[in-house]
Amino acid sequence: xxxxxxxxxxxxxxxxxxxxxxxxxxxxxxxxxxxxxxxxxxxxxxxxxxxxxxxxxxxxxxxxxxxxxxxxxxxxxxxxxxxxxxxxxxxxxxxxxxxxxxxxxxxxxxxxxxxxxxxxxxxxxxxxxxxxxxxxxxxxxxxxxxxxxxxxxxxxxxxxxxxxxxxxxxxxxxxxxxxxxxxxxxxxxxxxxxxxxxxxxxxxxxxxxxxxxxxxxxxxxxxxxxxxxxxxxxxxxxxxxxxxxxxxxxxxxxxxxxxxxxxxxxxxxxxxxxxxxxxxxxxx
Amino acid sequence: xxxxxxxxxxxxxxxxxxxxxxxxxxxxxxxxxxxxxxxxxxxxxxxxxxxxxxxxxxxxxxxxxxxxxxxxxxxxxxxxxxxxxxxxxxxxxxxxxxxxxxxxxxxxxxxxxxxxxxxxxxxxxxxxxxxxxxxxxxxxxxxxxxxxxxxxxxxxxxxxxxxxxxxxxxxxxxxxxxxxxxxxxxxxxxxxxxxxxxxxxxxxxxxxxxxxxxxxxxxxxxxxxxxxxxxxxxxxxxxxxxxxxxxxxxxxxxxxxxxxxxxxxxxxxxxxxxxxxxxxxxxxxxxxxxxxxxxxxxxxxxxxxxxxxxxxxxxxxxxxxxxxxxxxxxxx
Numbered sequence: 244x245x246x247x248x249x250x251x252x253x254x255x256x257x258x259x260x261x262x263x264x265x266x267x268x269x270x271x272x273x274x275x276x277x278x279x280x281x282x283x284x285x286x287x288x289x290x291x292x293x294x295x296x297x298x299x300x301x302x303x304x305x306x307x308x309x310x311x312x313x314x315x316x317x318x319x320x321x322x323x324x325x326x327x328x329x330x331x332x333x334x335x336x337x338x339x340x341x342x343x344x345x346x347x348x349x350x351x352x353x354x355x356x357x358x359x360x361x362x363x364x365x366x367x368x369x370x371x372x373x374x375x376x377x378x379x380x381x382x383x384x385x386x387x388x389x390x391x392x393x394x395x396x397x398x399x400x401x402x403x404x405x406x407x408x409x410x411x412x413x414x415x416x417x418x419x420x421x422x423x424x425x426x427x428x429x430x431x432x433x434x435x436x437x438x439x440x441x442x443x444x445x446x447x448x449x450x451x452x453x454x455x456x457x458x459x460x461x462x463x464x465x466x467x468x469x470x471x472x473x474x475x476x477x478x479x480x481x482x483x484x485x486x487x488x489x490x491x492x493x494x495x496x497x498x499x500x501x502x503x504x505x506x507x508x509x510x511x512x513x514x515x516x517x518x519x520x521x522x523x524x525x526x527x
Numbered sequence: 528x529x530x531x532x533x534x535x536x537x538x539x540x541x542x543x544x545x546x547x548x549x550x551x552x553x554x555x556x557x558x559x560x561x562x563x564x565x566x567x568x569x570x571x572x573x574x575x576x577x578x579x580x581x582x583x584x585x586x587x588x589x590x591x592x593x594x595x596x597x598x599x600x601x602x603x604x605x606x607x608x609x610x611x612x613x614x615x616x617x618x619x620x621x622x623x624x625x626x627x628x629x630x631x632x633x634x635x636x637x638x639x640x641x642x643x644x645x646x647x648x649x650x651x652x653x654x655x656x657x658x659x660x661x662x663x664x665x666x667x668x669x670x671x672x673x674x675x676x677x678x679x680x681x682x683x684x685x686x687x688x689x690x691x692x693x694x695x696x697x698x699x700x701x702x703x704x705x706x707x708x709x710x711x712x713x714x715x716x717x718x719x720x721x722x723x724x725x726x727x728x729x730x731x732x733x734x735x736x737x738x739x740x741x742x743x744x745x746x747x748x749x750x751x752x753x754x755x756x757x758x759x760x761x762x763x764x765x766x767x768x769x770x771x772x773x774x775x776x777x778x779x780x781x782x783x784x785x786x787x788x789x790x791x792x793x794x795x796x797x798x799x800x801x802x803x804x805x806x807x808x809x810x811x812x813x814x815x816x817x818x819x820x821x822x823x824x825x826x827x828x829x830x831x832x833x834x835x836x837x838x839x840x841x842x843x844x845x846x847x848x849x850x851x852x853x854x855x856x857x858x859x
Contacts (some may be wrong), residue, residue: 256750260643266635267644270722271652274659277670277719284673329566336563349567351845356574358773358841359834360780362807363581366814366830370580379815390573397570421554444661451663454782454807458815478665482783485669493673500669504662511661515654 278504285501288494293502298464298480304491308499310466311475314381315450317467318460318476321385322392322449327442329389330396334438337397338404339426350401353394364390365455373459381467381474384460388449395448399441403434440514447510451503453478477503578834585828587821596828602793604813609825611832613793617710617803618833621785622778624714624799625721630771632718633725640726641733642755653730660723668787671716676788679715680707684800687711703798708790711799716784721774728773728848732766733759765847772844776837782807806833 292307299306333353337346368387373379407430415425431438453476456462461473462483477499484496551557588596592609599610640649684705692701736759744754760767790802791812806829817823 252750252753256752259752259756260639263635263639263643266632267639267652270632270636270726271655274719274723275655277674278659278662280674281666281670329569332563332566333570336560336567340560340563341567345564346567349570352574353570354845355838355841356570356577358776358780358837358844359577360782360807360837362780362782362810363577363830363834363837366584366810366827367577367580369814370584370827371576374584393573394570397567421551422556423554423559426559447661451665453663453665454811457811461815478663478783481665481669482787485665485672486787496669500666504666507661507663508658511658515657 281497281500281504284497285504288498289501290498293495293498297466301489306495308475308477308480308495310463311477311480311499312502314460314463314467314475315477317381317470317474318384318388318456319446319450321382321470322388323442323446325386326389326392326445327396330393330445331400331438331442333393333397334400334404335426335431337401339422339430350398353397356390357394357398360454361391361452362454362457365457365459368455368459378471379459379461379473380471381460382470384456384474384476385470387455387459388452391449391452391455392445395445396442399444400434400438403437403441404430406437407433436517440518443510443514447507447514450510451478451507453482581827581831581834585824585831588824588828591821592825596825597832600795602809604817604819604822607819607821609822611806611829613795614804614806614809614829615832616795617789618779618805618807618836620710620799620803621713621717621789621805622775624711625717625778626771626775628715628718629722629725629774633722633774634729634767636722637726637729637733638755638760641730642751642759649730653727656723656726660727664720664781665783667716667720668784671712671784671788675712675716675719676707679709679712680705684711688800699797700799703796703800705800706790706802708788709798709800709802710789710796713785713789713803713805714799716788717778717781720781720784721778724774724777725770728770729763729767732763732770732848735766736762765850769844769847772840772847776840776844779840780807780833780837782811786811806830 292305293309294307294312295309296305296307297310298308333349337350341349364387368383368390372383372386411429411433412425415429416422420428456476456479460476460479462479463473463475467474481496481499481503484492484499487493548557588609592599596609596611597615598612599608600612601608601610602613603609640652644652684707687701688705692698740758740762741754744758745751749757785805786808789805789808791804791808792802793804793809794801796803810826810830810833814823814826817826
């Protein structure tokens with residue numbers, strides 16, 4: 244009886260452990276198969292026109308997404324100049340000045356804001372900047388992305404500032420530096436690599452966002468001068484082209500998907516490699 | 528959590544009184560404090576403004592439909608009659624389906640990575656999985672349209688209909704016409720998207736379980752599996768729950784990928800093969816074309832509902848994860 248039980252337990256052990264291995268293998272291989280498919284299809288469809296031409300009118304084959312690439316860059320630029328400073332300085336507060344209760348509430352709110360579905364952020368930016376002027380604009384899209392950048396930057400900045408050893412703070416203060424001088428000249432430079440990494444990851448994250456742009460930046464099949472016109476973006480183009488019934492558009496959607504994926508992955512891999520080498524901790 | 532902060536306070540002797548304050552003011556510390564405080568407080572401002580805008584702009588819809596909004600099945604923009612039930616149903620069903628697929632797979636994979644795989648292999652795979660979590664959702668939607676939908680229509684769908692469809696009880700969920708798009712397809716695509724999340728967070732939580740717990744179980748004669756399943760996993764339970772809630776919140780709020788594969792039809796159907804609609808998808812599709820204030824207000828009220836759902840889930844998730852990290856003796 245006891246022996247039977249032992250055999251049962253041992254076989255259960257082997258079966259279940261094998262199953263976990265199979266699950267890990269299955270998940271990883273499925274995920275990479277589909278990405279491989281994207282790279283295969285995207286690479287086949289990618290050509291020089293994609294980067295240099297405007298979209299062709301419906302029905303005409305060819306054309307590219309030059310305006311969407313520039314549009315995405317413009318939106319990211321807005322997100323960066325509006326969102327990054329707020330996140331950075333707020334992060335300094337949380338790590339260096341923050342009291343107990345207020346810092347806790349801020350941190351918690353930032354995490355919650357980070358979890359708000361991006362489509363809801365889109366509604367918010369719409370209500371703030373589109374509704375009053377009654378037209379879509381690049382600016383409102385940039386604001387929507389900036390709102391998503393802020394909590395990510397805030398938390399990563401805080402994390403990297405906390406990773407700076409206290410001996411540096413104590414050393415600077417012992418030399419008579421005031422607190423803000425300590426932060427500006429010693430602490431921030433020490434955490435610089437990590438903070439910049441966090442910012443890049445935040446931008447990489449919003450670079451692929453489509454939902455908040457649907458009714459803020461909207462979309463555009465032409466160049467969009469200035470900041471107050473509807474503007475094209477790469478993710479939005481992928482969406483439009485993928486659900487359209489034209490084969491040529493599907494081909495371009497794959498190409499755009501590959502370009503977008505390439506940008507996001509390069510930013511992620513690059514920053515993570517720098518981080519792991521610098522040993523400046525890890526952002527979640 | 529605030530261990531660093533307390534040491535700084537100890538390093539700088541607490542100064543009280545107006546003279547000390549004047550010195551800090553002269554040094555610029557008080558000004559720096561105030562400025563950074565304002566920037567940090569902007570997070571609170573943005574979040575409250577977000578809630579305020581959603582609330583104010585959905586006023587017309589709330590006034591017109593009241594609580595009935597949540598139970599009404601009609602969505603008729605032409606006659607101006609709006610109900611949220613089909614969208615809430617679709618959102619919940621797709622999230623539950625995705626979790627039913629992703630949780631067992633993700634947890635098993637996390638157990639393998641945390642407990643069995645050599646550390647280097649585990650770290651390498653975790654790195655790749657983290658990259659997958661960074662892939663934009665519109666790309667998952669693209670893959671969903673061109674891989675998952677055809678697969679569902681030609682292979683998986685018919686297979687399920689002919690096997691599980693005949694099982695009494697649960698059979699009714701797997702019956703009916705199969706178009707390729709629908710609740711199940713959306714659930715599968717969502718599962719692909721949230722699996723990296725579940726693996727990543729669960730693995731980290733499992734790794735925080737003290738070694739002694741495993742050693743004690745193994746020392747008492749438990750097999751490796753028993754030590755894992757009866758000691759390590761229960762120890763990490765709250766953290767794993769946290770990861771599940773985070774994943775669920777993400778699945779609920781996911782827009783693009785779902786919009787592209789769910790079929791966009793505001794109906795409540797028992798069959799998982801039926802096309803449906805989710806809150807996020809209807810906002811994405813109809814918001815910029817909404818004519819009339821009531822239509823727009825109804826969509827914004829849907830946004831408010833979605834916001835509250837994810838807000839509550841995320842709140843719970845954070846509490847659970849913080850609780851595990853504290854319970855595991857790991858200050859964050």
